[in-house]
Structure formats: structure tokens, C-alpha cells
Amino acid sequence: MTSAPPPPDRTLITVAPTGAESSKADVPALPTTLDELVETAIACERAGAAMVHVHIRDAEHRPTLDLARLTDTVAALRETTSLVVQLSTGGSVHDPYAHRLRVLEAGPDSCSLTMGTVNFGDEVFLNPWPFVRELYEASRAARVVPEFELFDLGHVAALHRLLDSCGLPYGERVHCDLVMGVAGGMPGTAGALVAAVAALPPQTTSWSATGVGRTTLPVALAALGAGGHLRVGMEDTLSFARGRPVTHNAELVERAAQLAALAQRPAMTGADGRELLQVRSAA
Ligand code: KMH
Ligand code: ZN
Numbered sequence: 001m002t003s004a005p006p007p008p009d010r011t012l013i014t015v016a017p018t019g020a021e022s023s024k025a026d027v028p029a030l031p032t033t034l035d036e037l038v039e040t041a042i043a044c045e046r047a048g049a050a051m052v053h054v055h056i057r058d059a060e061h062r063p064t065l066d067l068a069r070l071t072d073t074v075a076a077l078r079e080t081t082s083l084v085v086q087l088s089t090g091g092s093v094h095d096p097y098a099h100r101l102r103v104l105e106a107g108p109d110s111c112s113l114t115m116g117t118v119n120f121g122d123e124v125f126l127n128p129w130p131f132v133r134e135l136y137e138a139s140r141a142a143r144v145v146p147e148f149e150l151f152d153l154g155h156v157a158a159l160h161r162l163l164d165s166c167g168l169p170y171g172e173r174v175h176c177d178l179v180m181g182v183a184g185g186m187p188g189t190a191g192a193l194v195a196a197v198a199a200l201p202p203q204t205t206s207w208s209a210t211g212v213g214r215t216t217l218p219v220a221l222a223a224l225g226a227g228g229h230l231r232v233g234m235e236d237t238l239s240f241a242r243g244r245p246v247t248h249n250a251e252l253v254e255r256a257a258q259l260a261a262l263a264q265r266p267a268m269t270g271a272d273g274r275e276l277l278q279v280r281s282a283a
Pocket of ligand 2: 016019034053055088090091192
């Protein structure tokens with residue numbers, strides 16, 4: 001038995017175009033300036049994305065949580081697209097908790113909220129329980145819809161604890177994203193996906209999945225098969241196929257939209273995404 005919600009009619013495609021891990025020098029196609037991010041968001045919306053998961057960079061293309069830059073980014077994406085604008089509160093593994101909390105002040109529609117600490121390659125992505133709780137309460141006070149990032153089965157258990165002890169988030173929708181295939185987290189396999197989905201809390205109203213690196217396609221196919229939504233983007237994978245680098249995030253969104261259409265659950269629009277997640281109206 002599973003308490004996962006029934007398969008949706010349409011698929012929410014989230015694009016995570018930049019991340020905090022790859023360098024511009026190594027990956028010139030990574031959108032790291034505001035102009036590049038806006039161009040990417042417009043192209044990805046045309047290709048079928050409904051939400052954008054945003055990490056930004058400074059003038060030297062290094063990851064930053066600078067509040068003024070984040071605020072300008074939210075405004076620019078709102079002006080040029082109808083995408084749900086989700087800011088990362090994960091940042092990079094080096095960002096202090098206070099800076100990660102302050103992200104909410106940039107006024108995004110949604111924020112990522114990782115449900116526990118996880119080894120992250122050779123680093124550690126720190127999310128101790130008191131910080132998770134504080135960020136959750138802060139997102140509710142700021143009227144920002146959280147997306148619960150689940151890197152491991154233990155994070156699913158922590159989400160039960162959070163919802164049972166603190167109640168529902170702002171908007172009263174519980175949207176989860178399984179982040180699979182990180183070195184240190186759950187593997188990007190159909191078996192792990194099915195186990196995680198079966199363990200989701202009964203309050204869950206929707207879920208998506210992404211597989212990093214070469215787990216991208218197996219996880220996308222398994223997610224569609226199990227009734228989930230999709231996240232894709234250069235934050236998670238830099239290869240389109242063996243020996244063929246991604247040249248633009250829109251390629252990944254376009255492929256995800258094709259898979260969703262094949263599954264008879266075509267890509268939803270940004271407006272549909274706002275309705276699904278019950279984000280605050282832009283006005
Ligand atoms: N960059 C990772 C350390 C999130 O955006 O909330 C964390 C991450 C998750 O990407
Ligand atoms: Zn992220």
C-alpha cells in the first residue's frame with residue numbers, strides 16, 4: 001500500500017538550470033549571469049517547464065546568496081516568464097545557515113527545503129533538524145511554498161516528523177522532490193524511487209523526481225511510470241547522452257516534455273504549476 005497521490009493529468013516540469021557545483025570555466029553553457037538565466041528561463045518555458053529552481057552566481061560566476069541579486073533575479077524572472085520561481089535555500093555546501101534563511105526575503109513563490117543532512121560527494125550538505133524546522137516556520141511566515149527535497153529515505157521519515165509536529169506548509173500543499181543518485185544519498189534506481197514514493201507522508205499532494213548524472217533518464221522514466229512529476233536541468237546533469245554534453249537547458253526540458261507526452265501526461269504551464277502548488281498570487 002502507498003499513500004502517494006494518484007497520477008496527475010499533466011506533468012509539472014521543473015528546470016534546475018545552474019546549481020552551485022559546476023564552474024563556468026568548466027561548463028561555459030551553464031547560465032550564470034542574470035541575462036543568461038532569463039534567456040534560459042524563457043526558452044525552458046517554451047519547451048515545457050512550469051517552474052524554475054534557481055541558484056545564482058556573482059560577477060565572477062561563483063555561487064552566491066546575495067540578497068540584492070536574489071531579489072533582482074526573482075523580479076526579472078517574474079517580468080519575463082510565467083514560471084513558478086523557486087529559490088534554492090540549499091545554496092552551496094559552504095553557505096551559512098543565516099544566509100540560507102535570508103533567501104526567503106527575496107520573495108520567491110517557492111523555496112527548496114532539504115529534509116536532512118547528506119554526504120554530498122566529498123562534501124557534506126548540512127541540514128540539522130533545528131535548522132530544517134526554523135526554515136520551515138520561516139517559509140510559512142513569509143508565505144513561500146516549500147518544496148521538500150528528499151535525498152534519502154531518512155529524509156522521507158524526517159518529513160513525516162515535520163508535518164506531524166509542525167502542521168501543513170503555506171498553501172497547504174505538500175510537494176516533494178526526490179533527488180536521487182547523489183554520491184551519499186539514495187541511488188537513482190527504479191527500486192529506490194518506488195520505495196521512497198511508497199513511504200511518502202499521507203499529506204503529500206504531489207511529487208517529482210530527478211536523477212543526477214547518468215541516473216537522469218532512468219529516474220525520469222521511473223517517475224513517470226510511478227505517477228510523478230519531473231525535474232531536469234544542468235544542476236543535475238551535464239550530459240544529454242553518452243559523449244554528448246548538454247548545450248542548453250532547454251534540450252533537457254524538451255526531452256522531458258516529450259517523455260511526459262508519451263506517458264499521456266503532457267507538460268503543464270506555469271499557471272497550472274501555480275495552481276498545483278498553491279503559490280501566492282503574483283499580485
Ligand atoms: N547545492 C546543494 C548543496 C537545494 O537547492 O536546496 C544543495 C542543493 C539543494 O542544490
Ligand atoms: Zn538546488
